Amino acid sequence: VQLQASGGGLVQAGGSLRLSCAASLRTFETYGMGWFRQAPGKGREFVAHINWSGTTTYYADSVKGRFTLSRDNRKKNLYLEMNDLKPEDTAVYYCAAKEYSGDLFLASAYNRWGQGTLVTVSS
Numbered sequence: 001v002q003l004q005a006s007g008g009g010l011v012q013a014g015g016s017l018r019l020s021c022a023a024s025l026r027t028f029e030t031y032g033m034g035w036f037r038q039a040p041g042k043g044r045e046f047v048a049h050i051n052w053s054g055t056t057t058y059y060a061d062s063v064k065g066r067f068t069l070s071r072d073n074r075k076k077n078l079y080l081e082m083n084d085l086k087p088e089d090t091a092v093y094y095c096a097a098k099e100y101s102g103d104l105f106l107a108s109a110y111n112r113w114g115q116g117t118l119v120t121v122s123s
Contacts, residue, residue, distance in 0.1 A: 001115070005095045007080075008117030015085050015121070021078035021095030021114055029053075029073040032098040035080050036107055037091035037119075047093070048080065049104045058104060062088075085121045092116040 007019040025031060034049040048069040049058045057069050068081040078095055095114040102109030 002112055003095050003097060003114035005093065005114040005117040008093060008119045010120045010122065011085055013086055013121055013123050016081070016083045017085065017119060019080040019082065019093055019095075019117060019119075021080075023076045023078065023097070025076065025097060025112070028076040028097075030099075031112075032104060033069075033071060033078045034096050034098060034104065034110060035069065035078075035093055036096060036110075037089075037093045038116075039088075039091040042091075044094070044107045045091075046105045046107070049098075050078070082119070085119075087121045087123045090119060090121050092118050 002024050004022045011017055030052055032051050035047040036044045037047050038044045046060050047063055048067055050069045050071050054071045066084045071078045094116045096110035097112040098110045
């Protein structure tokens with residue numbers, strides 16, 4: 001398994017969770033990394049992206065100001081800090097690695113995926 005997501009769980013609205021993605025990619029530091037989510041009955045949705053060095057991040061409007069994405073290249077880990085969670089954040093969250101060029105907001109641009117971790121936010 002090259003990407004292993006963890007940290008999901010059940011939380012009340014307004015609560016927080018921290019997702020982690022452990023990578024076994026040999027050249028992790030060269031990949032742009034992203035999180036996507038998929039709610040029941042819906043397509044996979046962009047959440048956030050961070051560039052290879054961690055200096056640039058992008059967020060979906062729905063999570064901007066509440067979620068923070070970071071990475072530790074030495075530990076080969078990716079982190080998604082999620083605060084002020086809402087019921088509409090309920091989904092399976094996937095971490096993904098983007099090795100080549102392509103639109104970072106599209107799932108098709110990412111060539112490696114983790115198995116997903118479930119986040120459930122109760123109202």
